[in-house]
Amino acid sequence: MSTMLNAISFPGRYCQGKGLLRQIGKWVAVCGKKPVVLWEPFLKDALGAMVSGSFQEHGLTFHDVLFKGETTRAAAQALVAAIKDGGCDVVVGLGGGKAIDTAKAAAALSGARCVIVPTIASNDAPTSACTVWYNDAGDYEGFNMWRFNPDLILVDTEVIARAPVRFLVAGMGDALATWPEASAAYSSRAVSTAGGTQTLTAMAMARLCFDTILRHGLEAREAVARGVVTPAVEKVVEANILLSGVGWESGGLATAHAIANSLPAIHETHGLLHGEKVAFGLMTQLCLEQDWPVEEIYRIVDFLNAVGLPTTFAAMKMQDVSKERLLEFARSVSGEGSFVHNHAFPVAPENIVDAMVAADSLGQRRMNKPAGSPA
Numbered sequence: 445m446s447t448m449l450n451a452i453s454f455p456g457r458y459c460q461g462k463g464l465l466r467q468i469g470k471w472v473a474v475c476g477k478k479p480v481v482l483w484e485p486f487l488k489d490a491l492g493a494m495v496s497g498s499f500q501e502h503g504l505t506f507h508d509v510l511f512k513g514e515t516t517r518a519a520a521q522a523l524v525a526a527i528k529d530g531g532c533d534v535v536v537g538l539g540g541g542k543a544i545d546t547a548k549a550a551a552a553l554s555g556a557r558c559v560i561v562p563t564i565a566s567n568d569a570p571t572s573a574c575t576v577w578y579n580d581a582g583d584y585e586g587f588n589m590w591r592f593n594p595d596l597i598l599v600d601t602e603v604i605a606r607a608p609v610r611f612l613v614a615g616m617g618d619a620l621a622t623w624p625e626a627s628a629a630y631s632s633r634a635v636s637t638a639g640g641t642q643t644l645t646a647m648a649m650a651r652l653c654f655d656t657i658l659r660h661g662l663e664a665r666e667a668v669a670r671g672v673v674t675p676a677v678e679k680v681v682e683a684n685i686l687l688s689g690v691g692w693e694s695g696g697l698a699t700a701h702a703i704a705n706s707l708p709a710i711h712e713t714h715g716l717l718h719g720e721k722v723a724f725g726l727m728t729q730l731c732l733e734q735d736w737p738v739e740e741i742y743r744i745v746d747f748l749n750a751v752g753l754p755t756t757f758a759a760m761k762m763q764d765v766s767k768e769r770l771l772e773f774a775r776s777v778s779g780e781g782s783f784v785h786n787h788a789f790p791v792a793p794e795n796i797v798d799a800m801v802a803a804d805s806l807g808q809r810r811m812n813k814p815a816g817s818p819a
């Protein structure tokens with residue numbers, strides 16, 4: 445007889461606020477004495493003076509390694525070497541998802557502490573214990589789940605608000621799917637990457653994520669488009685990074701991410717961000733679901749359209765993809781162990797193609813709905 449195990453995993457500490465990066469030295473000093481920072485050259489140019497000033501203020505001398513842009517095993521090993529050579533005890537991964545994933549890997553492999561400073565809020569990399577690997581050409585090469593989540597996440601909302609608004613919006617796509625995916629995974633009692641079935645806490649965080657994005661997403665987008673930080677921005681950034689991060693890792697995934705993670709097979713979609721692909725994956729999942737009320741589905745589609753996330757084949761640059769290619773894609777999405785099987789009902793490749801076509805049609809229809817029409 446097997447026992448049911450519920451599991452949830454968290455980062456050690458999460459701090460968020462406007463101008464927080466000016467205090468980075470104070471927070472990193474809690475974790476270690478000798479930091480090494482991994483960042484891209486453009487971020488070093490933009491934020492280097494502020495970061496080194498704060499380290500100096502708190503008596504920390506630091507090394508740094510320039511990130512070349514891809515999460516390769518070689519990049520992680522180079523960072524491990526820098527940690528050992530410099531006698532460093534804490535890794536600071538500063539930047540987007542790929543730099544963050546590399547820093548998490550080097551911390552896990554070297555035993556150093558891990559501080560994550562996301563400069564955009566476009567994906568779920570900051571809080572999770574996961575690294576997704578690529579080769580130098582940018583092709584997917586598997587992933588690792590590390591023993592622990594990062595020790596500390598520092599989110600400066602001023603930095604996030606200065607990044608192009610497209611990143612925040614993509615993060616909302618990734619975040620909005622968290623609850624529909626976690627509820628699907630819960631309905632089938634699918635084991636999440638945290639190592640068990642869903643805790644009440646993870647489900648509550650996933651639901652709060654969903655409600656926060658729908659309620660404040662549009663306002664946050666308007667603010668960040670103008671480079672300002674408002675209470676709506678603070679709420680949406682917390683949802684995009686913390687609630688969505690813990691929500692997917694400990695709630696579980698379903699069709700939305702199965703689609704998004706496989707879309708590299710359709711080369712037309714290469715220019716799209718992860719969260720944009722998840723948005724269309726969510727559309728597909730909603731057209732596959734058997735129990736979601738139609739009003740609730742319309743609410744989600746209308747939100748995606750309002751913030752400018754892709755809801756149609758045209759927006760996904762997939763308008764010329766034939767039915768045969770869609771079916772081939774759907775077969776690649778629905779192999780054994782795929783997240784599409786985390787639903788309470790069976791999902792076949794033909795169901796996925798039908799749902800994608802239905803999603804495209806739904807996205808168009810809601811875009812063209814007459815002004816003031818109900819729901």
Ligand SMILES: [Zn+2]
Binds near residue numbers: 567568618701722
């Ligand atoms: Zn995601």
